[in-house]
Amino acid sequence: MIKVKLLHPDARLPVVTYAGSDLGYDLFAIEDTVLEPGVPVKVRTGIAIEGPPGCGFVLGDRSSMAARGITYAGGRIDAGYRGEILVCLVNVNQPRYSLKTEYTDAGVLRAASLEVSDASLSIRKGDKIAQMSPFQAMTHYELIQVEELASSEREGKGFGSSGR
Helix, strand or coil, X not given: CCEEEECCCCCCCCECCCCCCCCCEEEECCCCEEXXXXXXXXXXXXXXXXXXXXXXXXXXXXXXXXXXCEXXXXXXXXXXXXXXXXEEEEECCXXXXXXXXXXXXXXXXXXXXXXXXXXXXXXXXXXXXXXXXXXXXXXCCCCCCCCCCCCCCCCCCCCCCCCC
């Protein structure tokens, strides 16, 4: 059982469309927010949660938000956290620049202006903004320092070493 406390009058319970096969619960924004390009913004959900013992949560992108150029900037919800869930979003869209020039009949530059498109995006109150997936905390394992690790087929290969 996951307990949800509504902290704001406009807060909504997280929802899941296909329980048992969807990997996360959708979270909702409780206020309108403008996302400027490249600036992380903490978007309020108005909820606090409590999972089963030892269960935290991982937040992640919604595909519909990613398709708009809005991505989740990371973080985890630890099992003992009881404050408001804030979703850090980043608008990864970039403005487009175009130079407009005007010349005289003699070919002399008369005027030039730079036009910049607005790449900011809006989140509206009630929009689904991220997904929250339950995650069993495994940090109870003892850590021990060793001189060597067991060999593996992969060894230290990473960052794309398995192909595209």
